[in-house]
Amino acid sequence: MTSFLLPVVGGDLRVPLVTGGTVPYANLDIAASAPALGSVAERVTQFLPYYSSVHRGAGHASAVSTAALAAARRTVAEFVGARHDDVVQLVRNTTDGFNLLAAAVPGEVVTLDVEHHANLLPWHRAAGVRRTVTGRATLAATLEAVEAELARRPAALLAVTGASNVTGEVLPLDALVGLAHRHGARIAVDGAQLVPHRRVDIAALGVDYLAFSGHKLYAPYGAGVLVGRPDWLADAAPYLAGGGAVRSVSLDDVAWAEPPARHEAGTPNVVGAVALAAACEALGSLAETTQLRHEAALRDRLRDGLACLPGVRVLGLWPGETDLLGLATFTVEDRPAPLVAQYLSAEHGVGVRHGRFCAHPLLDRLTGGAMAVRASVGLGTSSGDVDRLLDGLAQLVSTGPRWTYDDEHLPAPDPRPLPTWAGGERARVGG
Template sequence: MLGDGLHVPLADGTTTRSVNLDYAATAPALTAVAERVAQVLPYAGSVHRGAGVPSRVASTLYEEARASVGRRLGARPTDHIIFTRNTTDAINLLAACIPAGAGDVVTLDVEHHANLLPWRRGAAGHRTVPNAPTIEETLRRLDRALAEQPTALLAITGASNVTGEVLPLARLTALARRHGARTFVDAAQLAPHRAIAIEADGIDYLALSGHKAYAPYGAGVLAGRADWLDAAEPYLAGGGAVLDVTIDDVAWADGPRRHEAGTPNLAGAVALATALELLAPTDREGHEDALRAALTDGLERIDGVETLNIWDDAGAAIGTVAFTVAGYDPGLVSAYLSAEHGISVRAGRFCAHPLLARLGLPGGALRASFGAGSRLADAHALVAAIEQLVAAGPTESYISTAEGWAPATAEPAESLLSRLGLW
C-alpha cells in the first residue's frame, strides 16, 4: 500500500506514524497498482486510433481492462462496461439514458448526493422515499412507492457512505422487478469492501470509483444492460464516439464507445482493473469486521460519544463508523485528531445532507473508515485520542477559518508542502 510507514508532522513539532482512517473518501493506491501503471505508461499511445506499436499495445490493454472489470463485477456477457471519471460521472451518464415514458426514478433519502441530484436533472421524474427505522419497514415503503406509479429505476446505495450499513441487494432487485422497474446500485463504498455480483444479484446497472478502490488514477465505471445505453444520445459528443460524420449529420457508435468520446484514460482503466483483480481473493469482510468491532466497542465506552446507525436491524456493515462527541464541533475534533495525533478522519455531512438532517445532526458528525492498509492499532489509537479529548480537552488552541478548523499556530500549506518536498 502506498503511504505505509508515512510519518506526518504534529502541532508540537514532532512527527508520528500517519493513521489513515479516511478510506471512504479516497483510498491510497495499492503498491501493485502503482507498479502496473508504471509498467504500462511507457507504452501509452492513442487508444483505438493508430497502427503504431504504442497505439496497438494501449488499445489492447484498455480493452483487456474493460473485460477484466466486467469479470470482477460478475457482469452479464452482454453488459456494457463504460469507463467514466468516477461514480458521480457514471450516474449522470445513466440519468441521461432513461427512456422517455419509462417511468420515474425512486431513491431513499439516505443516499449520497451523487445518487440524488443527477436524477433531478434527468428527463425522468424523481421520487424520494423516506427511510424507516428498520430495513424491513424500509423495503415495505419502497414496495408501496413502486406500486404507486410507473417506475423506470430504483436507484439505491450498496453501502451507506456515512454508517457503512449494507442493504440486501438481491431482495431489492427482486422487489423492483415485481413492479417492472430496473435497479441501479451506487457501489462506490461497497466495491472496495465486498465482492460484487451483478448478474447473480439481478442488478441492472452499477457504478463505482477507482479512487475509493485503491486505484486513484481518475477512472470509474458504469456497468449494465446495453439497450438503454445504446439507445441514448452519447454522453459526450466528440471523436471516438462516432462511426461517420458529415457536415449535416452523424452516425454514432454503439457499445461503450458511444459514451467514451475523447482520448480514454488508459492509466485509470488499467489501475482500476488491476485493483479489482487484487481485491478479489482477499478476506476484506473478516478484517474489517474486527476493526469495526474494536472501534465501536471502544467509542461506546466513552461518556458523551455516540455511534450512528440508520437501521435498527442492519446486520452487515463495511468498515465505516460515524460518531459524535458531545460538546465538540466535528470539525474541531477532526483538526485535533490530525494536529495532535496524526489521525485522519472525515468531519461534516459527507455529501449526505438529507440523511444527517434525518439523524438530527444538521451540523454534521465524524466518520472513521478502514481499508486494506488499516490495522487494529489504528482503531485503538482513535479510541485513545477521543478518550484523551473527553477527559482533558485539546492541548492546542484551535480557530475556525473559512477552510475549517485548524490549530491557531498551523503552518501555512505552502510551507508544509515545501518542507515535505512537494512544492
C-alpha cells in the same frame, strides 16, 4: 494486533504534529478516497512506457494501449460478475456514471433518502421525475415503503446505494432487486462503498446497473465504471459529443457509435482503466473470508471503542439489522465535528473525515443537519491506527485539546509544514 492486509502507497508516511515531531500517519479516511495499492502503482509504472493513442494508432505502443484498455474492461466485467452482453462504460467516478445513466433512463426514478448526492442530484436533471422514499425506523418497514412507492405509480428505475457512506450499513440488494423487478422497474446500485468491501455479482443478484469509483477501490487514477444493460445506453444521446463516439461524420450529419464508444468521446483515461483493472485483480485474488475477517476485526474494535467513550454517539439507521462495513460516523458531545477532526490530525496524526458526507438529507434526519465525524478502515489499516484514534478521542473527552484552535477550529498557530510542491498553504476542509 491486526496488521494491514495489503500494502498501500503511503503506508509508511510520517506526518507532522503541532506539538513537534512526526508520527506514522493513521489514515482512517478510506471511505472518502483510498490510497493506491502497491500492486496498482506498480502496474501503472509498468504500463506508462507504453502509454499511447488507442484504437487507431499503428505503432507498437498504441497496440499495447489498445489491448490494455480492452483487457481492463474484461477484468472489470469479470470482477463484478457482469452478463455477457453488459456494457462496461468508462467514466470518471460514481457521480459521473449516474449522470450518464440519468441521461439514458426512459422514465421516473425512485430513490431512498439515505443516498449519497451521486445518487440524488443526477435524477433532478433526468428526463423523468425523481421520487424519494424516506427511510423508516426498521429495515423491514423501509422495504415496505419502497414497494408501496413502486406499486403506487410505474417507475423505470429504482436507484439505491449498496452500502451507506454515512452509517456503513449494507442494504439487502437481493430483496431490493426483487421489489424493483416485481413492479417492472430496473435497479441501479451505487457501489462506491460496497464494492471495495464486499464481492458483488450483478448477474447472480439481478442488478441491472452498477457504478463505482477507482479512487475508492485503491486505484486513484481518475477512472470509474458504469456496468450494465446496453439498451438504454444505446438509445440515449451521446453523453459527450466528440471524436471516438462516432462511426462517421459529414458536415450535415453524424452516425453515432454503439456503447461503450458512444458515451466515451475524447481520448480515454487508459492509465485509469489499467489501474482500476489492477485493483480488481488484487481484490479478486484475496480470499473473501480473509478480507471479511480483517475488516470485521477492525470494525468491531472501532465501534466497541467508540461505544465506551462518554458523550460519543455513533450514527445508525437500523441498528443490529444489517451487515456493517468498516466505518463509523459519530458525534462528540459539546465538541464541533470540525474541531474533533482537526484535533485528531494536529495532535495525533489521525486522518478522518468531517462534514455531512455529501448525504445532506440523511444528516438532516440523523443529526438535524449538524456535521459529524467519520472514521473508516481498509486493506492498509492496522489495529494500531484504530487505537490511536480511540486514545485521541479519550483524551479529548476527558481533558480537551492541548493546542489552541481558532474560531474556524483550525490550529492556531499551525507550525506543520507542507511539501513545497503542495503550494505551501493549508486548504480549508469540510462539507
